[in-house]
Amino acid sequence: DTEVTQTPKHLVMGMTNKKSLKCEQHMGHRAMYWYKQKAKKPPELMFVYSYEKLSINESVPSRFSPECPNSSLLNLHLHALQPEDSALYLCASSQDTTGYNEQFFGPGTRLTVL
Amino acid sequence: GQQVMQIPQYQHVQEGEDFTTYCNSSTTLSNIQWYKQRPGGHPVFLIQLVKSGEVKKQKRLTFQFGEAKKNSSLHITATQTTDVGTYFCAGDFGNEKLTFGTGTRLTIIP
Numbered sequence: 001d002t003e004v005t006q007t008p009k010h011l012v013m014g015m016t017n018k019k020s021l022k023c024e025q026h027m028g029h030r031a032m033y034w035y036k037q038k039a040k041k042p043p044e045l046m047f048v049y050s051y052e053k054l055s056i057n058e059s060v061p062s063r064f065s066p067e068c069p070n071s072s073l074l075n076l077h078l079h080a081l082q083p084e085d086s087a088l089y090l091c092a093s094s095q096d097t098t099g100y101n102e103q104f105f106g107p108g109t110r111l112t113v114l
Numbered sequence: 115g116q117q118v119m120q121i122p123q124y125q126h127v128q129e130g131e132d133f134t135t136y137c138n139s140s141t142t143l144s145n146i147q148w149y150k151q152r153p154g155g156h157p158v159f160l161i162q163l164v165k166s167g168e169v170k171k172q173k174r175l176t177f178q179f180g181e182a183k184k185n186s187s188l189h190i191t192a193t194q195t196t197d198v199g200t201y202f203c204a205g206d207f208g209n210e211k212l213t214f215g216t217g218t219r220l221t222i223i224p
Contacts, residue, residue, distance in 0.1 A: 033211075042202055042214035043157060056211055090156055099144055099206035102159035 002027060004106035006091050012112045015081060021109045023074040023091030029104070031097040032074040034066060035090040037108070043090055049074060050097045081113045116141055118205045118215040126221045133190040135218035137203035144208045146179060146186045151217075152199040160188075195222050 004025045013019050023032065030051050035043035047066045048056035054066065063085075065077040074091055088108045095101040117140045127133050137146065145164040149157040161170055163179035163186060170177045176189045186203055200219045204212040 040219070042217050044214075045211055048211055050210070092157075097210040099208065099210065099212065100162070100164070102147065102162065103157075103212065105156040105158070107156050 002104060004091055004093055004104050006089075006106035006109050008109055009107065010110045010112075012114065013078065013081065014114050015083075017081075018077070018079045020078065021076040021089055021091075021111075023076075023106055024072055025093040025104070025106075026072055027093065027104065028071075029093035029095055030071060031094045031101075032068065033092040033094075033103065034064075034074070034076050035092065035105075037088040037090055047076075048097060055097065078111075081111075083113050086111055086113045116205070116207045116209075116213055118203060118213050120201075120203060120215040120218050122218055123216065124219045124221075126223060127193050128223050129195060130192050133193050133197070133220055135188050135201050135203075135220075137186045137188075137205075137215050139184045139205050139207075141207065142183050144183075144206045146183075146206070147204045147212065148177060148186075148188055149202045149204060149214075150199050151202065155199070157202060190220075193220070193222055195224060198222050 007022045032049045034046040037043045046060045049068045052068045063080050067075040090108045091106040092103040094103045147162045148160040151157045167181045168179040174191045178187045200217045202217045203215040
């Protein structure tokens with residue numbers, strides 16, 4: 001199984017809502033990533049988890065809160081988002097974070113903040 | 115900071131013509147990866163280049179890594195409609211993450 005799954009596919013939320021994005025992989029990968037992608041732009045790294053511990057936070061605003069409950073799951077909790085946070089949120093995983101491993105991306109969650 | 119630039123930003127080619135995208139880094143890379151993202155899709159890994167001057171081929175796709183490990187290219191011979199998408203290079207600067215290039219969007223004119 002070389003698939004990364006993400007739920008939901010689409011999400012519309014108001015600025016006062018709290019929601020969560022979910023990501024799952026069963027490849028035994030020990031590195032998991034959250035990226036944000038705006039239209040016609042490259043994926044922009046937000047967070048890296050290595051062996052279930054947060055190893056990189058790319059100065060992401062605290063309204064985004066990542067969580068890694070176990071080695072297969074990655075969540076992104078959203079609270080008090082702004083309209084400019086509307087984007088495609090991609091989850092990815094790789095064997096580890098050494099950089100010599102390909103990253104497997106999920107299909108993404110398309111988020112709209114009203 | 116560490117940046118990875120790609121040119122061109124957009125490329126429209128007649129089906130059957132060749133296509134090349136170039137990737138340039140501000141500093142030396144440990145390795146470079148290439149990804150393809152179809153319209154409405156997600157990035158999919160194509161290949162990784164590690165050695166200075168390395169050349170790898172996948173059917174009609176040829177990938178090169180520069181001698182100084184600061185640039186790379188992807189060349190597609192005789193494009194087909196299935197080649198449509200955005201091609202990203204992604205550089206590893208040895209800091210446990212990939213830095214994606216700005217991408218080249220390829221459209222094919224049938």
